[in-house]
Amino acid sequence: SFIDLTKFVPQIMERFEMLTKNESIHFQHKLPNKEMYIYGDRDKLTQLMDNILSNAVKYSPQGGTITCSIKEEKERVIVSIKDEGVGIPKENIPHIFDRFYRVDKARSRNLGGTGLGLAIAKEIVLAHGGSVWVSSDWGKGTVISFALPYDEAVKE
Ligand code: ATP
Numbered sequence: 219s220f221i222d223l224t225k226f227v228p229q230i231m232e233r234f235e236m237l238t239k240n241e242s243i244h245f246q247h248k249l250p251n252k253e254m255y256i257y258g259d260r261d262k263l264t265q266l267m268d269n270i271l272s273n274a275v276k277y278s279p280q281g282g283t284i285t286c287s288i289k290e291e292k293e294r295v296i297v298s299i300k301d302e303g304v305g306i307p308k309e310n311i312p313h314i315f316d317r318f319y320r321v322d323k324a325r326s327r328n329l330g331g332t333g334l335g336l337a338i339a340k341e342i343v344l345a346h347g348g349s350v351w352v353s354s355d356w357g358k359g360t361v362i363s364f365a366l367p368y369d370e371a372v373k374e
């Protein structure tokens with residue numbers, strides 16, 4: 219179905235804001251001031267956002283800010299989820315979309331997880347004809363971005 223991304227993204231963030239009320243994590247978004255319809259599977263795209271945002275929350279410090287932004291490019295739209303968390307060491311970055319891959323078992327032992335979240339996220343993005351990538355500074359934070367095909371002419 220058609221999904222208005224500039225409505226969809228803040229809806230998902232609101233749910234995470236509720237879920238993490240007690241953790242003093244701040245959420246903000248930077249969105250174009252217009253409707254942006256993409257064609258996709260709403261449940262799958264919800265899972266995609268959930269998997270990325272749950273990592274952002276899991277690896278964020280107290281008082282950290284998570285920022286979601288949507289940027290329009292030629293024939294595609296880019297959604298980025300930025301956190302101020304622990305970051306990912308450079309040598310681990312090429313592997314984080316692999317199944318069952320987790321950066322440091324010791325560091326994330328108490329944080330839990332199976333290492334499937336981002337592998338599933340990547341599968342969903344590819345199934346929508348898009349791509350996904352990461353940029354991260356060890357100790358400073360992480361940005362996960364994905365691009366999806368977008369046609370400005372489609373108004374639902
Ligand atoms: P699961 O998602 O299955 O519960 P997980 O969160 O460990 O487990 P992924 O979501 O696939 O697995 O992430 C893979 C690894 O990438 C994580 O274990 C973590 O080491 C690293 N990682 C992912 N997102 C972030 C982030 N925002 N900040 C720091 N490290 C991250």
Ligand code: MG
Pocket residue numbers: 269272273331334335336
């Ligand atoms: Mg995860």
